[in-house]
Amino acid sequence: MPTVRETHLENRWRIQPNHANNYETVHGGNVMKWMDELGALSAMRAAGEPCVTASIDEMNFHRPIPVGETVVIESYAYQTGRTSVKVALEAAREDPRTGDREVTTGSRFVFVAIDQDGSPVEVPDLTVESDRCQTLRDRALEREQDEA
Secondary structure, three states: OOEHHHHOEEEEEEOOHHHEOOOOEEOHHHHHHHHHHHHHHHHHHHHOOOEEEEEEOOOEEOOOOEOOOEEEEEEEEEEEOOOEEEEEEEEEEEOOOOOOEEEEEEEEEEEEEEOOOOOEOOOOOOEOOOHHHHHHHHHHHHHHHHHO
């Protein structure tokens, strides 16, 4: 069985001018794309199968990320269904010189595992093997309840 820890991923992108809007901050669509790509990787680690995006919960952009800074995206699976994997995602702006971070965006994505023909396939249960992973899972479930 896959574990929450095995699905936990973090990636960084340096914001370049071609990622920016006319306010010299990252396009929200770029952040959403990067979250979707990293989230799919977490889902695939949980499912052991290719996964496609089924839904995206509310996504609010609380702070801009200017050109020259870095966006850090954290992703992990926290719950599975019969064929689905729920993934928590959070984006933060990071000063590349100091590593100081400020959360800018958070969301939950649902992915569905598929076979070679594109049909949904069952996924294994997700296990929690440490206090840290239980905290991550609880935080994601709490946010889900708060937004319901």
